[in-house]
Structures are given as C-alpha cells and as structure tokens.
Amino acid sequence: MSFKDIRLIKPENLEQLLKKNKFLTYRSKQIQNWARKIDIQSFNQMSNLPNDLIQFLTENFKLNKSKVKTSKKSFDGTIKFAIQLYDNLIVEAVLIPSNKRVTACVSSQVGCSLDCNFCATSKIKKMRNLESYEIFDQIMLLNKESINHFSSHITNIVFMGMGEPLLNYKNVIESIDQITSDFGIGISYKKITVSTSGISKMIKKMADDDVKFNLAISLHTALEKTRNKVMPFSKSFPIKELVDSLEYWYKKIKRKITFEYLIWKEINDDFEHINALVSICKRIPSKVNIIEYNDTDNSMFRNADDKWINNYVTTLKENRIPVSVRRSRGKDIDAACGQLANKY
Numbered sequence: 001m002s003f004k005d006i007r008l009i010k011p012e013n014l015e016q017l018l019k020k021n022k023f024l025t026y027r028s029k030q031i032q033n034w035a036r037k038i039d040i041q042s043f044n045q046m047s048n049l050p051n052d053l054i055q056f057l058t059e060n061f062k063l064n065k066s067k068v069k070t071s072k073k074s075f076d077g078t079i080k081f082a083i084q085l086y087d088n089l090i091v092e093a094v095l096i097p098s099n100k101r102v103t104a105c106v107s108s109q110v111g112c113s114l115d116c117n118f119c120a121t122s123k124i125k126k127m128r129n130l131e132s133y134e135i136f137d138q139i140m141l142l143n144k145e146s147i148n149h150f151s152s153h154i155t156n157i158v159f160m161g162m163g164e165p166l167l168n169y170k171n172v173i174e175s176i177d178q179i180t181s182d183f184g185i186g187i188s189y190k191k192i193t194v195s196t197s198g199i200s201k202m203i204k205k206m207a208d209d210d211v212k213f214n215l216a217i218s219l220h221t222a223l224e225k226t227r228n229k230v231m232p233f234s235k236s237f238p239i240k241e242l243v244d245s246l247e248y249w250y251k252k253i254k255r256k257i258t259f260e261y262l263i264w265k266e267i268n269d270d271f272e273h274i275n276a277l278v279s280i281c282k283r284i285p286s287k288v289n290i291i292e293y294n295d296t297d298n299s300m301f302r303n304a305d306d307k308w309i310n311n312y313v314t315t316l317k318e319n320r321i322p323v324s325v326r327r328s329r330g331k332d333i334d335a336a337c338g339q340l341a342n343k344y
C-alpha cells in the first residue's frame with residue numbers, strides 16, 4: 001500500500017479501502033473533512049474516529065501539513081509569509097489588504113523554471129511543483145492569518161506568487177476546485193485569478209476545460225524581439241501563438257483577460273511598443289494593468305519615466321482600452337511582485 005498523503009486518495013477509493021478493512025464507509029467523508037482542517041496535524045486529533053481506524057490511518061497514510069514559519073509586515077499593511085512544507089522547503093505567500101478586500105497572493109511551485117530576467121523568483125531554480133493540498137493549505141493558512149490580522153476572510157486569490165501555475169496545471173486546478181468547495185473558504189471562482197507568463201498550449205487547455213476563474217497574462221511587451229530578450233523562455237511560445245490561444249480562450253470562456261505590463265527605461269518605453277500593445281488589445285477583449293517595476297538587483301531594468309507611463313495610458317484610453325496603473329505593495333519587505341525569493 002502507498003504511504004502518501006490521505007488527501008491524494010479519491011473519496012470513492014478511500015471508501016473502498018475502508019470497506020475492505022472492515023471500517024464503515026461513511027467515515028471516509030469524516031476523514032476527508034478532518035484532513036483539510038487547518039489545525040489538524042495528525043490522525044490522532046480526529047476526535048470522532050474510533051481508535052482502530054486512527055491506527056489504520058497512521059500506519060498507512062501521511063498528513064503532510066504546511067505551516068507558517070515566519071512573517072513580516074510592511075508599513076502599508078501587506079504581510080509576507082514564509083510557509084514551510086512537509087519536506088522543509090519554503091514558499092512565500094502574501095496578504096494584501098485594501099479597502100474592503102484582502103487579496104491572497106499564492107505560490108504554485110517552489111522556485112520557478114522560467115527565466116524572466118527581471119524577476120527575483122527566477123534566480124532560484126525550480127525545485128518542485130506544489131501538491132494540490134499544499135496550495136490548498138497555503139490558502140487556508142492565509143485565510144486564518146487574514147481573520148487574525150484584518151478580521152476578514154480572504155476576498156480574492158491571485159496565483160501571482162512563486163512559480164508558473166500553468167506548468168503545475170493539474171494541481172492548481174485541483175486546489176482551486178477544493179478551495180471553492182465545501183472543504184474550502186466559500187470563495188467563488190470569479191474572485192480567483194491565475195496569472196501566467198504565457199504558456200499558449202496550456203491556455204488552450206484551460207479553455208477546453210471550461211474553467212471559471214480569471215486569467216492574467218504577464219505580457220510586458222507585445223513585440224517578439226523584446227519579449228525574447230526579457231523572458232528568454234518565450235522563444236518557444238511566439239506572440240502569435242499566444243494571441244491565438246487568448247482568442248481561443250475568450251471565444252470559449254467569455255471573460256476579459258488582464259495584461260500585466262511593466263514599463264522599463266530604454267526597453268519598452270517607445271511608441272513601437274505602445275502600438276504593438278494596442279493592436280493586441282484590439283483583437284482580444286482585455287484590460288491592461290501597468291505595474292511598477294520593483295528592483296531586483298538587475299541593473300538592466302529601471303522604471304521608465306512617468307512621461308512614458310502617461311503615453312501608454314493616454315494611447316490605450318484613446319483606443320478605449322481599459323487601463324489602470326498599480327502601485328506596488330509590500331516593497332519594503334520584499335513582498336511585491338517579482339520579489340519573492342526566499343531571502344528571509
């Protein structure tokens with residue numbers, strides 16, 4: 001028999017296994033429930049199970065719970081958490097309070113296999129994918145922290161922490177299904193955004209799977225030559241294929257796509273880049289989120305002058321493309337976009 005986390009066993013298989021071992025099948029549901037509670041670390045704590053069942057579970061399964069190792073609070077209220085996994089690896093996750101919202105920014109991988117030159121996470125090589133239950137635990141831990149710190153549940157979830165969610169597709173989807181289910185925190189799919197650097201074939205797969213959450217693309221430039229320079233992996237994912245996949249997505253899912261966009265001095269601060277972005281936005285119902293670049297010790301990248309941010313905003317508005325300029329949160333504690341690198 002396998003010696004794995006009980007949460008990886010499908011409910012129907014757990015029922016069968018219980019039956020085979022002369023336990024009552026309705027215990028399956030109880031076990032599933034207990035296993036997902038954030039304060040339960042071992043089978044011994046499942047207080048309404050008979051002792052022989054607890055012993056059976058302990059002998060055959062694990063409960064690989066994650067825990068908060070450290071946290072750091074920014075002057076702006078943002079809190080960054082180092083979350084320790086069962087094998088002692090660490091991922092980072094962030095809580096961002098604003099008005100009536102608390103957004104949880106979560107990781108999907110330990111490290112990242114992509115090579116975006118401007119992102120601190122790319123400096124730590126990918127060590128492994130997170131299991132679905134680890135992503136689930138991460139969100140449950142953040143939810144508990146959110147209640148403690150802000151007296152509010154998490155209202156939004158963004159997969160904008162460490163890693164590329166579409167390269168850990170199955171587990172990300174499973175975790176989202178769980179967190180929106182009875183086991184989860186009563187959040188709707190509409191409040192969840194998955195951000196990708198643009199893995200076109202997986203964007204098509206998501207459309208085929210009819211997913212119900214929002215999609216954000218870390219575009220940063222709509223010109224192939226620049227994208228290949230700042231995000232070298234994208235040589236395998238040409239912009240044309242990316243745009244085709246987004247059109248495909250929109251046709252099926254009918255939800256506007258968000259383009260995340262950084263503007264750097266002497267890299268994409270010119271009208272050639274602005275016009276390329278406009279032409280993509282005209283093809284795909286979308287909005288543009290201009291984000292402030294956060295320093296990551298790479299001298300090649302510097303924020304463009306405000307004049308160019310204004311040029312982008314004005315041109316997009318002239319073309320009736322929704323645009324917002326987002327200020328960074330949690331910069332002083334290295335919790336802002338692109339700064340998650342286990343420096344704690």
Ligand code: SAH
Nearest residue numbers: 119160164195196197218260293294337338
């Ligand atoms: N791999 C996915 C999920 C990570 S999201 C993706 O790329 O979408 C992290 C977001 O922060 C991305 O939009 C990324 O491009 C952006 N980012 C990375 N480094 C940054 C930096 N130094 N300053 C601001 N944003 C950055």
